[in-house]
Amino acid sequence: MRRSLDHVYRAAGGLAAIFILAIVILVFAQVCLNLADKISIRVVGKGIGLTIPSYSDFTGFFLAASSFLALAYTLRQGGHIRVTLLTGRLPVGLRRIFDVSIVLLALVMSAYATWYMIELVRESVEFGDRSSGMVSVPLWLPQLPVALGLAVLTLALADDLVGLLRGRAASWEGKDESLLSE
Helix, strand or coil: CHHHHHHHHHHHHHHHHHHHHHHHHHHHHHHHHHHHHHHHHHHHCCCCCCCCCCHHHHHHHHHHHHHHHCHHHHHHCCCCCCCHHHHCCCCHHHHHHHHHHHHHHHHHHHHHHHHHHHHHHHHHHHHCCECCCCCCCECHHHHHHHHHHHHHHHHHHHHHHHHHHCCCCCCCCCHHHHHHHC
16 A cells, blocks of 8 residues: 555655656746847847747746645655754654654644645636736646645655554654655
8 A cells, every 4th residue: 555655655756757857848948938039139229029928827836736746755755844953852752752742743734734735726616716917827727736745744654654653663663864865
């Protein structure tokens, strides 16, 4: 079961990477259009006014998608900020209680945020909410990857909580040292 869930976390991380790549492509294209406009001003005397409509809106949507889709993968890789300076000094039994308590708290908060975001997506579909940019986009489209990212994070936290309760080490244990050596 754990191995198949790791595929889910990696897939969400891969989607996050695709959204980051989309940001790079979109911004690069807009910079090239701005450069072409400046060149046309020097050559012809006036700009050609090329722009990608609502490109800043789209890059914002893509940033939100990549940030939330990467949460579970980052958790599993030990990339989230933790207070290991404090927890590393605790006795093993107390540390396990602390880890279980923190993961449980994070799970409750993540589950609530997931529920809230799914409700927001549902309401955006129901009411036909749209973005206010030059290109009007149904708001549920950029909200959906955020909800998906939160749902995968909730799944990862539940997976870690079950593992901790069964006596396994947390998924991020020992990842700090490997990150420092790379």
